[in-house]
Amino acid sequence: MLILTCPCCGVAADETELAPGGEAHLKRFGPGSSEDAFEGYLFLRQNPRGVHFERWRHAYGCGKWFHAARSTTTMEVFGTYSAQVTEPPPEITAKIAAAGKPTA
Amino acid sequence: MSDAVSVLLGARVDGPVTVEDAGLCGMIVLRGDLSSPAFKAACTEILGAGVPEALGSTVAGDRAVLWMSTDEVLVLAPFAEASALTASLAEALEGTHHLVADVSDARAVLRLTGGALRETLARLTPADVAPASFPPGMVRRTRLAQSAAAIRMVSDNEAEVYCFRSVARYVMDILANAAQGRPLGLF
Ligand SMILES: [Zn+2]
Numbered sequence: 001m002l003i004l005t006c007p008c009c010g011v012a013a014d015e016t017e018l019a020p021g022g023e024a025h026l027k028r029f030g031p032g033s034s035e036d037a038f039e040g041y042l043f044l045r046q047n048p049r050g051v052h053f054e055r056w057r058h059a060y061g062c063g064k065w066f067h068a069a070r071s072t073t074t075m076e077v078f079g080t081y082s083a084q085v086t087e088p089p090p091e092i093t094a095k096i097a098a099a100g101k102p103t104a
Numbered sequence: 105m106s107d108a109v110s111v112l113l114g115a116r117v118d119g120p121v122t123v124e125d126a127g128l129c130g131m132i133v134l135r136g137d138l139s140s141p142a143f144k145a146a147c148t149e150i151l152g153a154g155v156p157e158a159l160g161s162t163v164a165g166d167r168a169v170l171w172m173s174t175d176e177v178l179v180l181a182p183f184a185e186a187s188a189l190t191a192s193l194a195e196a197l198e199g200t201h202h203l204v205a206d207v208s209d210a211r212a213v214l215r216l217t218g219g220a221l222r223e224t225l226a227r228l229t230p231a232d233v234a235p236a237s238f239p240p241g242m243v244r245r246t247r248l249a250q251s252a253a254a255i256r257m258v259s260d261n262e263a264e265v266y267c268f269r270s271v272a273r274y275v276m277d278i279l280a281n282a283a284q285g286r287p288l289g290l291f
Binding site: 013062064 | 158159172173174176230231232244245246247252
């Protein structure tokens with residue numbers, strides 16, 4: 001069971017209160033982009049064994065989107081952070097580094 | 105015009121924890137910038153109750169303001185006052201980015217009373233309902249079994265549950281069933 005602390009309302013939310021939003025920090029390639037870039041944006045995901053950055057929505061709670069960093073193998077959660085950023089903040093990457101996990 | 109009735113028609117199940125239809129209740133969704141002076145003024149001047157802190161509530165007489173999200177509160181008021189209050193709030197917030205909607209007929213309110221109500225809730229929600237995590241005055245949006253619901257801890261012996269009108273019967277049934285459970289002495 002996964003428990004993520006929603007950074008918007010501060011609630012430690014059970015997985016069943018959340019809606020998953022897939023891989024985080026995707027760069028959108030829309031009209032005018034190459035077919036390869038569009039395919040990558042639409043379909044290609046990292047799906048790593050280890051540290052993963054994800055989007056989640058506190059669907060049954062405050063309703064807001066946020067980001068989470070966790071390990072897909074151990075379910076260890078390194079932290080949650082604002083949805084309004086394009087890369088994980090330093091305190092999250094520091095925690096991952098401290099846990100001795102590679103981020104890529 | 106037909107008479108308004110609450111969807112549960114006064115249903116009530118007695119026990120160590122009593123689950124009952126709280127009856128018709130005025131409910132207004134109010135969204136906007138909770139920290140803006142206009143929003144605060146609308147709450148204090150029209151409702152008499154200030155903007156609540158995150159996960160909190162404010163009460164003034166028969167009115168209450170419940171924190172729903174970083175940009176949303178739910179106003180509770182007597183059913184007969186809801187449409188006039190909605191108009192007053194809309195007028196007060198005109199020109200600012202906001203949303204006011206009278207949802208009195210879209211939602212239902214159930215009341216739980218009894219010392220074991222935390223155990224009843226714990227059987228249905230993933231939310232931490234221990235006294236230290238869910239003190240009186242706190243509001244928590246979560247789920248009760250398969251349905252979305254908001255819970256307000258009114259006191260240690262009373263809680264209110266807000267859910268969609270369409271699932272009120274289901275929420276009533278699961279709460280009444282959970283209330284029959286063997287006491288566990290958890291809280
Ligand atoms: Zn939240």
